[in-house]
């Protein structure tokens with residue numbers, strides 16, 4: 001069993017990056033809104049997260065992304081750390097309101113220059129930049145006009161992608177158009193737990209429709225402008241298991257599976273929304289008036305980014321609108337879990353990788369995020385996090401198994417280089433390989449960071 005890779009009487013398996021071959025891409029990731037800080041400096045406009053964080057009760061501890069890890073000023077040192085740990089890829093996102101403060105129209109030259117410096121520094125250090133175009137920090141000015149619910153989104157997003165492609169396309173070949181469209185549309189426009197805090201079907205359905213269109217359109221723009229581009233987009237996914245064998249629980253699991261795992265990849269691959277199995281999604285037809293949308297939601301991505309943080313167990317619950325399903329929390333199931341209460345299950349990760357690799361049209365998979373939060377503490381200048389080491393070891397072994405069985409997985413990017421602003425969870429949820437003291441900005445490499453370094457170097 002993959003969760004216990006070395007039974008007591010056999011020596012532990014030596015796991016090193018070389019098992020994945022010399023071309024496998026090992027990276028680490030961060031995101032503008034979670035790391036940069038400098039939220040209203042150097043010409044940057046406000047993002048929906050800057051505004052959301054100011055609303056009472058939205059973020060744990062009333063934390064705000066105003067300074068975060070101060071990556072805007074410390075990026076050179078942080079890139080050196082990524083390099084020292086042995087990573088080859090550095091994935092980061094561009095803050096849309098930093099380069100277009102009003103979302104469209106006027107360009108902020110200082111913002112443009114910042115990403116040139118960041119990219120140049122990556123290249124100087126031999127780190128391959130993977131650039132995410134949208135990691136959830138929509139310009140607040142566009143939210144005023146409806147944000148992702150507006151049909152104008154395609155126009156705004158096209159303008160933004162064109163600007164990024166023209167500016168940086170000469171140096172950046174690897175692009176990720178959207179980060180987790182299901183995550184930001186559902187948490188932000190249906191459940192109200194993330195920025196901009198909207199709720200209800202009348203927001204959610206148009207947001208889904210516009211995100212699916214923008215994603216494909218972004219891909220087309222990059223293809224046109226950036227010679228030799230390697231273009232992907234990143235999906236969240238979670239294996240969904242019924243709590244019991246009852247037909248009600250199984251149907252509930254199937255409904256949730258459609259939302260969590262199929263809603264965005266299927267239109268991307270040209271199959272339209274998976275509405276035949278879920279009557280509610282027929283409403284997307286309202287926004288999807290003709291065949292031309294199905295066609296426009298398709299784009300031939302070079303790679304699909306997979307981000308799997310936990311499996312989900314569900315039972316039928318008629319009181320829950322839309323899905324009529326509720327989650328049976330990992331903590332109540334007494335399974336191993338992270339500080340977020342997310343089940344740790346490397347076998348499930350293995351199955352997810354196999355499943356996505358079997359989709360017709362998926363050419364290449366990169367695990368564009370993977371990681372776990374634990375209650376880390378800095379004691380005597382060090383951070384001991386054996387659970388995170390176990391987590392990575394088990395998940396990387398699971399990935400190796402999927403790959404050896406034929407899944408075309410070409411890279412793994414660890415979430416995240418350093419502890420950062422974890423959205424509605426604030427600064428308490430620590431996912432980093434590097435510990436950050438948010439009062440002093442002192443960075444301390446965790447034991448898991450050293451473990452990764454040794455894994456990557458083969459020591």
Ligand code: GAL
Nearest residue numbers: 031179180183415422423431
């Ligand atoms: C992902 C998200 C990241 C990070 C991570 C851990 O969904 O893309 O920004 O927050 O989850 O929760």
